[in-house]
Amino acid sequence: MPTMSNSQFGLLKERRFLPFFLTQGLGAFNDNVFKNALIVLVTFVMVGLSEDQKHGLTNLAAGLFILPFFLFSAISGQFADKFDKSRLAVAVKVLELLIMLVGVFAFMHQHVPLLLVLLFLMGLHSTLFGPLKYGILPQVLKSEELVGGNGLIEMATFLAILGGTILGTSLIGIPERGAMFVGVCTVVLAVLGLVTAWLMPPTAPVDPESKLDWNLFRATWRSVRELTDNRTVFLSCLGISWFWFFGSIYFTQLPVYTESVLGGSAKVYTMLLAIFSIGVAVGSVLCEKLSGHKVEIGLVPFGALGMTLFGADVYFAWPEAVTARGLGISAWLAMPGAKRVVADLIGMAVFSGFFIVPLFALVQSRSDPKRRSRIFAANNILNAVFMVIASLIAVGLLAKVGLTIPQLLLATAIMNAIVAIYIFTLVPEFLMRFLVWxxxxxxxxxxxxxxxxxxxxxxxxxxxxxxxxxxxxxxxxxxxxxxxxxxxxxxxxxxxxxxxxxxxxxxxxxxxxxxxxxxxxxxxxxxxxxxxxxxxxxxxxxxxxxxxxxxxxxxxxxxxxxxxxxxxxxxxxxxxxxxxxxxxxxxxxxxxxxxxxxxxxxxxxxxxxxxxxxxxxxxxxxxxxxxxxxx
Structure with missing residues (x-):
């Protein structure tokens, strides 16, 4: 059994990992503070907007944040392979700081068009950092540290999503000074991220002789096409993208599900969001212990099985909407089925960590080192495509087919089982390793x-x-x-x-x-x-x-x-x-x-x-x- 000194948490004491860990965590945290503060500003704070305008602006904000992943992922992957990733991280953090400095003015004046432009630029910031984020790990970590390092990164990402969501919505809701507090907070986070990025030790460029292709569409097409050269890597990337398909449906429906089906208040929603985020974080860090310091892809079918069973049981635990509304945490937990829903969310989240972390580590370990960042850039494109498809399918099943939200969640769990079986049929190594494990x-x-x-x-x-x-x-x-x-x-x-x-x-x-x-x-x-x-x-x-x-x-x-x-x-x-x-x-x-x-x-x-x-x-x-x- 690994001790604390040689477990994944020991990496947090080392300069080769800690500054990068903090940099990516602060960036994800800031993204979510900014994005959620903007959504709450439009939905609850600003006066004079109709319901249609609010829904339109909310959907536009979501689209603007994800659009850069389609447009600039291929370019960002080229940058990450050609240049020193640590210095590139500094440049990305300078961009983030400039965005947030303008954001102070935009929030204080409630300048929605400018905020939407800045949200697009924050999406660009995340797009530039993504391939760097996963490409740098195999350069600074030993092979036996990959699973543990990825587990820590996924833990930090989901905790940052949770923390950013809570902080952004809380600050913007403060009367009169909420917008100012959000602006100052985002600037402080950006400065901290710049400092930690500056502390990252240099990393050698993996393909310094490569030529940049500035044609966005040609570079994007080539990036996705080259992803298919390695079948195992390609199918692993499809598995990662499916995880975001699966997770985006649950995350997107969680607020409405909490309010209209479970009858819970905003505090119940925050509690369930926290449970899910912490569950994924726990599952991510447990991967190292379960895999024995190696890339154990046998955990992937194990994770898919748990995601399916717990995801489906959410429906059976609470199949119909209740008439109550606005219940507090104590009152809601006292209702029949509430604790079972909580247990299902915990189980689904923990097994999601088992599913996603080995896939990231597998792509890192089996991809061409000279093209690793470009591979993750192509994966980011697939992730964005899958999340858009998830949104369209959810809208279609709810509005056109007439499914209820619990039925949609059950359908998603069934789809997860079908996709998992299909992937494991294409790559029997996953299932074989699972049974052997x-x-x-x-x-x-x-x-x-x-x-x-x-x-x-x-x-x-x-x-x-x-x-x-x-x-x-x-x-x-x-x-x-x-x-x-x-x-x-x-x-x-x-x-x-x-x-x-x-x-x-x-x-x-x-x-x-x-x-x-x-x-x-x-x-x-x-x-x-x-x-x-x-x-x-x-x-x-x-x-x-x-x-x-x-x-x-x-x-x-x-x-x-x-x-x-x-x-x-x-x-x-x-x-x-x-x-x-x-x-x-x-x-x-x-x-x-x-x-x-x-x-x-x-x-x-x-x-x-x-x-x-x-x-x-x-x-x-x-x-x-x-x-x-x-x-």
Whole structure:
């Protein structure tokens, strides 16, 4: 278990992370103070506006804030890849300060047209900062820190949304001086953001030789098109955009849902908003503990499942509108179903964190470093598109189809299940990792050593001892990069788990006397996988141990390296002998019943060996040494 010193919270003590963390948090906070103060100003403070004018201005404000994401995301991604991200952050914060200085005048004079222009510019500020925000993390964090760092960023983002919403609406509501307080507050926040941005250490440009394309439409089209080059990254970005589709419907409907369906007051709305925001924050930071410091995409289906179940239960907890109106927090919580709605929002929010954080980390870890910011810029475009579509669908289902708000929320949860199943069908690695993650965490506790010895990219062979039927799932489910295992065809063909091996593109192999053609195909597939820069896992013993001892390593590894010399990482599973699925006490060739679940096991990986160092004999000796006496 990580201690506080080496957990994600330890990053908050380091200059490489803390100034950036504060900069992005202050920016998101300021965005929401400004935006919500403007909406409340138009809706509640200004006199002489009709209801149609209020609705029109509110919708215009939402559209103006999101428009820059369509127009300027591609350009901002180019900037973030070409220039030092820390200095670019300073420039963005200078822009924010200038906007807020003008905003003081606009708020004090209730100059709505100017405020709308400034809101558009704040959207531009967020557009410029977005690709920088996610592109910089892999440059300043180690690979094992990515999940924790992203969790902290998502936590800060949702808490900033909450805090900015509460502060903006509270300040603008102060009689006579509310507008002045909002203006001064936004300037102070912008100054603080500029100071923290200035404290960010320099980061090297990842693609300084790239040429800027100033044609907005061509650059946008190219950015989105290039996103599809990496299928896993593209589908992960679609998953992120779906999260914003899902979340925007719940966030958008929450005020009206609270007032007209739940019968709650503005304080109840604020409480529910706080619950949801804090829930996402908690789920985001829990990802590091659940994933064991690695990008665990198995959490994504887990998150989608929770989002669907809790999201659907919001409907069943409170399917019809009540006649009461304006209930305070205590009175509302005393109503039947209120606590269940609160529990559902908490559950949905926490699982949303499980869903979104690994996707961000996955895109960061598997995207081209030279184009990473442009990839996130394209993702921002998709996010904006999905949020607009969500708004249109919500309006259509409510106004045209005649759904109630609870029915709309149920429909959204059902859509979430359908989309999740579709994505996991396209990328079975998500679902496979989920099942492996569940299995490993239910049956075993793993002591990991040397996981960082797996390179972030490039071909490599991982050679491990073979103790149980679950070895491939345990090693493959622990290593961050996808692994293609070479396994005996009879294990590959085992019922129930065969589909997992196929989804992981395992390579079945047979002995030369059993099936020489399968053996030849296996060597060919191994060579092809290494040629494509993949990680290949092998069990050089060729069979599962029957007595707990490591069998002699066969020379197949030498044949592989003769045709394709790549690095080799010796690995040792420890503590598996005697666990469920090993062959101890199994004279009848059955998996014995476990003496206990959640048994402690270990996996140790040695630093990579160069191909010329490797022989079957030396590799066997090293694996024996790594395993030690803990069989």
């Amino acid at each position: 569940i299995f490993i965490n239910l049956v075993y506790r793993i002591d990991l050593k040397g996981l960082d010895n797996i390179p972030d990219e490039g071909p490599v062979i991982v050679a491990c001892n073979h103790v149980s039927f679950m070895d491939a799932l345990i090693v493959g489910g622990t290593v961050r990069r996808p692994m293609r295992f070479v396994m005996y065809y009879k294990i590959y063909n085992l019922p129930i788990i065969n589909w997992m091996f196929r989804a992981a593109r395992a390579i079945p192999i047979a002995g030369a006397k059993e099936d020489p053609e399968m053996l030849a195909r296996a060597y060919q597939a191994i060579d092809q996988a290494l040629a494509e820069g993949e990680v290949v896992g092998i069990f050089p013993e060729g069979q599962i141990t029957r007595d707990g001892e490591i069998n002699s390593f066969r020379p197949g590894i030498e044949k592989i390296l003769a045709g394709r010399p790549v690095p080799v990482i010796p690995a040792a599973l420890r503590g598996m002998w005697g666990s469920i699925f090993s062959r101890k006490d199994s004279a009848l060739q059955r998996a014995r019943l476990p003496r206990r679940f959640w048994s402690r096991i270990g996996l140790t990986l040695d630093p990579a060996w160069t191909p010329d160092q490797v022989t079957a004999t030396k590799l066997e000796a090293k694996v024996r040494e790594l395993r030690g006496d803990w069989a």
